[in-house]
Amino acid sequence: AQSVTQLDSHVSVSEGTPVLLRCNYSSSYSPSLFWYxxxxxxxxxxxxxxxxxxxxxxxxxxxxxxxxxxxTSFHLTKPSxxxxxxxxxxxxxSAVGGSQGNLIFGKGTKLSVKP
Amino acid sequence: DGGITxxxxxxxxxxxxxxxxxxxxxxxxxxxxxxxxxxxQGLRLIYYSQIVNDFQKGDIAExxxxxxxxxxxxxxxxxxxxxxxxxxxxxxxxISTSGGENEQFFGPGxxxxxx
Numbered sequence: 746a747q748s749v750t751q752l753d754s755h756v757s758v759s760e761g762t763p764v765l766l767r768c769n770y771s772s773s774y775s776p777s778l779f780w781y782x783x784x785x786x787x788x789x790x791x792x793x794x795x796x797x798x799x800x801x802x803x804x805x806x807x808x809x810x811x812x813x814x815x816x817t818s819f820h821l822t823k824p825s826x827x828x829x830x831x832x833x834x835x836x837x838x839s840a841v842g843g844s845q846g847n848l849i850f851g852k853g854t855k856l857s858v859k860p
Numbered sequence: 861d862g863g864i865t866x867x868x869x870x871x872x873x874x875x876x877x878x879x880x881x882x883x884x885x886x887x888x889x890x891x892x893x894x895x896x897x898x899x900x901q902g903l904r905l906i907y908y909s910q911i912v913n914d915f916q917k918g919d920i921a922e923x924x925x926x927x928x929x930x931x932x933x934x935x936x937x938x939x940x941x942x943x944x945x946x947x948x949x950x951x952x953x954x955i956s957t958s959g960g961e962n963e964q965f966f967g968p969g970x971x972x973x974x975x
Binding site for chain 1: 864866900901902903904905918948950952957963964966967968969971
């Protein structure tokens with residue numbers, strides 16, 4: 746069975762400082778992994794995805810994530826936070842060869858950015 | 861403009877009433893999904909459909925029903941049997957469900973409140 750754990754429910758950073766949102770996964774298969782962002786009362790937007798190609802994945806808005814199989818992690822980072830990055834972020838796992846392309850969502854990390 | 865639309869944005873229901881949430885996509889995607897989002901819970905899958913006239917229960921299907929008569933449309937009915945329907949409902953679509961690699965595109969959501 747697949748699962749995903751986001752290690753922090755809330756992260757607060759100052760504008761211009763680095764962002765680190767942590768995610769660990771569990772999967773019986775080679776996983777596909779995603780990060781989505783959700784602004785208040787909006788739908789989810791894909792930030793980036795890993796599908797067994799390069800382990801360092803670059804996404805939109807300056808975000809990137811590194812797939813580390815030995816640590817079963819897929820942490821999301823950004824060198825310098827912007828006020829517009831304040832939102833909720835979801836780490837998501839889907840298993841290649843698993844059932845029907847279902848996505849398993851983490852419970853989310855709310856990112857606050859202080860001026 | 862390609863995308864997914866959901867209507868209405870806000871919906872109020874009296875106890876004992878059925879209500880139907882609309883989801884339409886013009887992305888020519890085969891697969892469509894309904895999720896429920898509660899604070900601190902991430903997203904939970906209600907129903908999904910891989911193709912017209914076919915749909916499958918997700919993790920929390922009790923008290924909900926769907927239909928898929930057209931490729932573009934996947935309406936969700938919240939019935940009076942759903943004991944705690946107040947939540948944010950998100951519709952999504954993807955090219956297919958196979959392989960687990962297909963990213964899902966999300967609509968803007970419908971917030972349902974039971975009075």
